[in-house]
Amino acid sequence: MTADYEFLTVDTVADYVRSVPRLAQRINPDALVSVREIGDGNLNLVFLLGDATGRGLVLKQALPYVRMVGEGWPMTPERARFEVDSLRAHHALLPEHVVEVFDYDPERFIIAMEDLSDHWVWRGALNEGLTHDGAAAAMGRYVGAVAFGTSALALKRKELAKAVAAAVNPELCLITEDLVFSEPSVDAGRNSVLEQNKKDATDLAADEEFVTAMGRAKWLFMTKGEALIHGDLHTGSVMVRSPEGSNTCDSVKAFDSEFAFYGPVAYDIGCLWANYVIAAARAFALGDEPRAEWALGMIQQTWDGFEGELRARWSDRRDARVWREPFLEQLLADWNEESRLFAAAELARRTVGAAKTKDIETLPEDLREGAARGVLLAARRFVRVRDDSGTPQDLATLASDTLRESRTS
Ligand code: SR1
Ligand code: MG
Numbered sequence: 001m002t003a004d005y006e007f008l009t010v011d012t013v014a015d016y017v018r019s020v021p022r023l024a025q026r027i028n029p030d031a032l033v034s035v036r037e038i039g040d041g042n043l044n045l046v047f048l049l050g051d052a053t054g055r056g057l058v059l060k061q062a063l064p065y066v067r068m069v070g071e072g073w074p075m076t077p078e079r080a081r082f083e084v085d086s087l088r089a090h091h092a093l094l095p096e097h098v099v100e101v102f103d104y105d106p107e108r109f110i111i112a113m114e115d116l117s118d119h120w121v122w123r124g125a126l127n128e129g130l131t132h133d134g135a136a137a138a139m140g141r142y143v144g145a146v147a148f149g150t151s152a153l154a155l156k157r158k159e160l161a162k163a164v165a166a167a168v169n170p171e172l173c174l175i176t177e178d179l180v181f182s183e184p185s186v187d188a189g190r191n192s193v194l195e196q197n198k199k200d201a202t203d204l205a206a207d208e209e210f211v212t213a214m215g216r217a218k219w220l221f222m223t224k225g226e227a228l229i230h231g232d233l234h235t236g237s238v239m240v241r242s243p244e245g246s247n248t249c250d251s252v253k254a255f256d257s258e259f260a261f262y263g264p265v266a267y268d269i270g271c272l273w274a275n276y277v278i279a280a281a282r283a284f285a286l287g288d289e290p291r292a293e294w295a296l297g298m299i300q301q302t303w304d305g306f307e308g309e310l311r312a313r314w315s316d317r318r319d320a321r322v323w324r325e326p327f328l329e330q331l332l333a334d335w336n337e338e339s340r341l342f343a344a345a346e347l348a349r350r351t352v353g354a355a356k357t358k359d360i361e362t363l364p365e366d367l368r369e370g371a372a373r374g375v376l377l378a379a380r381r382f383v384r385v386r387d388d389s390g391t392p393q394d395l396a397t398l399a400s401d402t403l404r405e406s407r408t409s
């Protein structure tokens with residue numbers, strides 16, 4: 001595929017910044033002291049620039065293909081526009097928990113944004129054994145603010161219609177629909193597991209109850225356009241920072257929302273929950289039970305942050321005449337149940353599918369076997385929890401029991 005726009009390189013970013021006058025207040029392109037390509041995701045180029053006065057800037061450019069595979073898997077670079085629009089909308093709702101965008105170049109699909117190089121990517125921090133208390137609750141608040149602030153609960157009817165239309169993102173949604181909901185049970189040639197886990201993957205695909213639940217999850221994802229969700233809210237989409245010597249976050253920010261669209265609120269919660277379970281699977285495999293229980297404790301913390309944010313905003317809902325208190329309770333009950341379902345999907349796809357996690361993949365094979373088995377079994381058990389029962393803490397307990405019995409350490 002030939003691209004009709006120029007890709008950034010470490011040698012051309014200074015010229016690029018010079019060509020965008022709006023960026024002059026952010027960084028001095030004539031006094032750059034460092035330029036690094038730091039993209040470690042599956043899709044894009046990311047450059048971190050620093051100047052002699054200590055200012056920093058991030059430039060993120062969408063490629064016309066999936067970076068982790070190459071040109072053989074084309075993907076629209078328009079995804080950068082969905083990312084910018086959603087980050088701006090989300091930042092307006094909860095600025096402290098969303099990265100700030102400074103500029104967008106729609107011709108070269110380049111986003112200029114805040115330098116967070118004094119933060120960790122949360123997944124990286126988790127894998128290093130670091131603790132960032134407060135991050136899980138903050139991300140719950142973020143999902144709650146978005147659920148309320150971008151939905152019919154807050155927007156006027158015409159504003160809502162415009163926002164929904166602007167966020168129709170079928171190319172990126174299709175990736176999720178395939179990779180997350182279909183392919184864990186129907187391999188399209190992208191799945192892989194250790195030889196020792198082949199039976200676990202086969203058992204998952206043969207589990208009628210699981211596959212039926214994934215069919216329902218996919219249906220919800222494709223039809224339930226409740227709010228402008230992040231769309232890929234795993235621990236690699238969150239930056240965290242704690243002061244030196246402290247385990248408590250002083251900054252937590254969501255980023256990387258190119259999969260944003262009007263979808264089910266519970267998808268974002270389920271993705272977070274699944275990635276806490278995956279972090280716990282790593283900790284169990286490494287023999288660190290307290291850390292595993294700490295990771296699973298984040299399931300309830302995210303829920304509490306989410307519920308608290310919704311309740312705090314509830315009095316501002318647009319139609320209190322019919323959206324009465326029992327409706328809020330019903331919404332919360334539905335979202336809790338759907339979050340379990342989406343968590344199951346994310347657990348399965350991150351274990352057998354194309355986009356795995358470093359949490360599990362960097363474990364030695366003998367330990368990885370049990371961790372992967374536990375995660376797949378948790379996915380199958382999550383979909384079996386009765387619709388109307390179970391708190392997030394109950395789900396954490398189920399995950400703990402499952403990971404504990406499956407580990408091979
Ligand atoms: C082809 S993109 C693979 C995955 O990377 C992103 O992080 C999303 O999760 C997507 O499904
Ligand atoms: Mg991403």
